[in-house]
Amino acid sequence: MSEFILEMRNISKEFPGVKALSNVNFKVKKGEIHCLVGENGAGKSTLMKVLSGIYPFGTYAGDIVFGDEIQKFSKISDSEKEGIGIIYQELSLFPELSVFENIFIGHEIKKGITVDFNETIVKAMEMLKKVKLDVNPEVQIKELGVGKQQLVEIAKALSKDVKLLILDEPTAALNEDDSENLLFLMEELKNQGISCIMISHKLKEVIAVADTVTVLRDGQTICSLDKNKGEISENTIIKHMVGREIDDIYPKRPDQKFGETALELKDWNVYNPKLGRKILHNINLNVRKGEIIGIAGLMGSGRTELAKSIFGNPTKFKLDGSVLVQGEMKRFTHPKDAINAGIAYVTEDRKGDGLILEQDIKNNISITDLFKISKKSVINQHEEIVVANEYLNKLNIKAPSIASIVGKLSGGNQQKVSLSKWLFTNPNVLILDEPTRGIDVGAKFEIYTFMNLLVEQGMSIIMISSELPEVLGMSDRIYVMAEGKITGELSREEATQESVMALATI
Template identity: 60%
Template sequence: MDNTILEMRSITKTFPGVKALENVNLKVRKGEIHALVGENGAGKSTLMKVLSGVYPTGSYEGDIVYEGETRNFRVLKDSEEIGIVIIHQELALVPLLSIGENIFLGNENAKSGVISWDETFNRTKQLLKKVGLSESPNTLVTDIGVGKQQLVEIAKALSKSVKLLILDEPTASLNESDSDALLNLLMEFRNQGITSIIISHKLNEIRKVADQITVLRDGMTVKTLDCHADEISEDIIIRNMVGRDLEDRYPPRSVPIGETILEVKNWNAYHQQHRDRQVLHNINVTVRKGEVVGIAGLMGAGRTEFAMSLFGKSYGHKVSGEVLMHGKHVDVSTVRRAIDAGLAYVTEDRKQLGLVLNDTILHNTTLVNLKAVSNASVIDSVKESRVATDYRSKLRIRSSSIFQETVNLSGGNQQKVVLSKWLFSNPDVLILDEPTRGIDVGAKYEIYTIINQLAADGKAVLMISSEMPELLGTCDRIYVMNEGRIVAELPKGEASQETIMRAIMRSGEKKQ
């Protein structure tokens, strides 16, 4: 008996100037976890948007056969009504509504137009129990962490009687323990007969949970691997993804380290909303010319808060401390002053804070340094185009042209546009906050190569990452943060995942 729940046949999807999918085929068995992998721009998210009805019937070629029937989805609700639910990488929750309100938003428990709150919150309790959350249904989404928000999204999917759950980069923003909890939940769903399709760049997680792995490359199906029959390793997956062996994940770098460029002394900050809560305590950091310095820590350690408060006080209240550039005190009290002092900050949230998504590569590239492409306050369009074209070439941004809107680029190419923007400002210090989040191994290698080039050019790089192997593979020195404090400073030769975690654990014990 055929246990196929889904078959996508010869799916072709074209955007202006770009063929995103070309004759893609995907077959998913009932009750399995099926992984979809590939480089950024390979077409993974596009394929899932076709499946869920985000891209409606008529906007693509090919057929979707679900539970033995050819389906035509005009809108997202059409797929949800038969049990297909997609959870996007950017969570679709309303922060200032409660968990219960979010779970049933658009799917309210109502009679004659009147919502039954008792039924809503009783059903919410049942759904939260299924996903392992003990929070009250009345809790506001803004008051829970990203890991728990991801579980609320899954509870929301369960409320729609999900049969096929699609998760796009579900662990990209999660720490290790939250990621493990989510993956264990998917395996529990598999035991209950729920089918899952997971898109992820974290190959170790894919190998842990997947029954089958389909690899896409350049919008085409390359191969489907059976994890129970085939030999599966990260190297095999990567070879299929990029079309070649990637012998070293981290390009070698040998750069002489010079004098101190950035020095931060006794840096403190309080929470933006809860103004009596101190989130940063006497942070002291130095970064030297040609040096890549990492900041490690668990989620909530204060790493992003430190970076944002340093960059023009973009975060925090009662921010205090000293900043020296090349040994001289500088004013970083506004973003403009921080840029003028030689700082640049590549945010972890490229879509919300890093890019103007509905604008072009051209305009995004020059946005923070318009003076350099202007004459008498009038933008020189020829000069601006030359700059954008140059960065598109140097950073190998895959696009139809510099006039393509950044919203239509893959995550890795969007990240390269953000980097272009800040590199064009010619900073002395570049702060990178999760620079490779949600991008594939090939694009990561290109980002690491750019970081190495920056160091070779004499820049100072401060890098925040939740992936410890990434910090260990790219950094000359690592600071460890926990609960808003620097708890260790480790040179490259002494740094390991064990020493970093030991420093975090010991600092936690001292506070108890």
């Protein structure tokens, strides 16, 4: 009997104009945590979709050997019957249904022809105990936070007697505590004999839990690294992922003198009518021309609410205080007012708020300022194509053409499109909310390099990030927030992980 629970042999998969996988070989041992890493577009998710039956047998070349038998999955339920469970970054739960209904949906426990609700609740409680989630199984999913919903997804997979659990970017939307809980749970599952495959861009998490790391690049297997042989390190993984050494993930820029204040908030207060309380209290901050300021803080500290209140207040909070743009008092009642004043906001939720996923790159880039490429309300399509190609090249967006559908691009390339559409408005102040969430180290480096170029050209950047090393590595100054207040301002020289966290937990 083989030591491997899974072998994928010479897997190749093509889409029109793109070879996504080319003779990929991938093996997972029984009872191990195996991390699959690579740049966006390397083929990780495609490989897992082949394994799970989303891309059925006959649409790819090569063999899947699971449980010592060659498998020919024609749909996802076929792989589930063999004991393969897959959990995507976008959770597939029904918000209006209860926890126990979600866990057993599609394989309900029945008494005769009716669902046995009592037995279902009992079994659901057993599954919740396995994932160490202490919630009422009858509560609706929408009442739970993202971290708890993730655990419900795992409980759902365990209810199907899973032998191999695939987690695609499981901690991308989780806070630090929920991420730690999930990684601990993976270790627990491993101890129970369940094998796990984790796709992640968070290399520190990969190093913390992986027994083996397999690197994909451009649809090919580059290497597999063994923890027991001391082969797994951040520098080694990065080198194999991007095909070159990256000595410093946060590129340095020459020391420069900052210009006049580009944007300033004075005694800024924000009241949320739905919550019936003030959510931002007496915020005072400024950003100068050619400067990157970081905004750090724990989830719920009010960082995104601050960004939205500046950018035309689309959520219709009640505002009080002053906004000054280049020294001139402004009042924005709509995002269009902020855009006209030279402010742009790249949202943290590129799929939900930032992009029109079913449209192409060209339309997504031009939509923020159609008047610029129009005459008498008629869009100059030639000019629109020129503009889109300019950003495609400038930001190194990896896509066959500007006609590529944005929803089919990798996360890193979607983020570059989101950034491009706002750069098309020629902003003086660029607000970046979680600019590198869910993207690989190579794409991060490209975005950081481009940020440096923008400020060297005189732009001002406000960067909100939950990744503390990113805030420390890229910011000239850092404002720290806690419970809707700015609790401190630190220079680059003063800022350390300890000093930031001390202010974030006041």
